[in-house]
Amino acid sequence: MTDNPLRILGIVGSLRRNSYNRSALCAAARLVPEGAILESFDLDGIPLFNQDEDQHPPFRVAELKRRIRESDAVLFVTPEYNYSVPGVLKNAIDWASRPYGDSAWDGKPAAIMGASMGTLGTARAQYHLRQILVFLNMFPINQPEVMIGNAATRFDEEGELTDQATKDHISRLLQSLVDWTRRIGRE
Numbered sequence: 001m002t003d004n005p006l007r008i009l010g011i012v013g014s015l016r017r018n019s020y021n022r023s024a025l026c027a028a029a030r031l032v033p034e035g036a037i038l039e040s041f042d043l044d045g046i047p048l049f050n051q052d053e054d055q056h057p058p059f060r061v062a063e064l065k066r067r068i069r070e071s072d073a074v075l076f077v078t079p080e081y082n083y084s085v086p087g088v089l090k091n092a093i094d095w096a097s098r099p100y101g102d103s104a105w106d107g108k109p110a111a112i113m114g115a116s117m118g119t120l121g122t123a124r125a126q127y128h129l130r131q132i133l134v135f136l137n138m139f140p141i142n143q144p145e146v147m148i149g150n151a152a153t154r155f156d157e158e159g160e161l162t163d164q165a166t167k168d169h170i171s172r173l174l175q176s177l178v179d180w181t182r183r184i185g186r187e
């Protein structure tokens with residue numbers, strides 16, 4: 001292990017300007033434990049996946065793959081759309097998993113969190129995402145599960161996370177991800 005900070009790449013599954021999930025990632029960046037940094041990659045500009053192009057991916061996709069590979073771990077922050085992950089996130093996952101044999105996700109430690117308007121706080125989307133991570137050969141932490149339900153009551157008008165219990169939960173998630181990433185080793 002080096003003295004360099006452990007690098008976590010945060011990816012938000014929403015393109016919405018006032019996204020609660022983007023706000024949750026911003027909150028997480030302020031809660032990251034010492035010895036780690038949380039950066040982000042914006043999925044805006046990632047085109048729809050086309051397998052004809054996976055050998056020569058568009059610039060933005062190549063950039064995504066590079067950023068994933070440079071990171072030690074990935075934090076997915078996703079809304080739930082119709083009981084699953086938004087197409088925006090699945091599309092980006094598919095791009096970065098190709099061409100076959102050149103997936104940027106392979107072997108990466110990961111954590112998942114999400115915010116939704118519903119009471120279950122993206123639970124169903126998170127379990128779908130976990131299923132996807134199996135094929136990607138990623139290693140998500142199991143606990144804690146951060147499912148931010150009733151999001152409108154936990155963020156203020158400026159998108160600031162105001163709910164202390166949620167902040168504490170996110171802190172525990174990040175600490176768990178850092179411990180897990182150190183445990184399973186860095187490339």
Ligand SMILES: Cc1cc2nc3c(=O)[nH]c(=O)nc-3n(C[C@H](O)[C@H](O)[C@H](O)COP(=O)(O)O)c2cc1C
Binds near residue numbers: 016020119
């Ligand atoms: C297409 C669509 C499907 C949705 N499906 C769900 C859902 O299955 N469960 C849920 O709790 N909220 C659902 N919502 C509401 C989202 O929780 C809400 O729009 C949330 O703000 C999205 O996250 P964001 O603020 O990060 O964009 C859905 C919203 C959209 C636009």
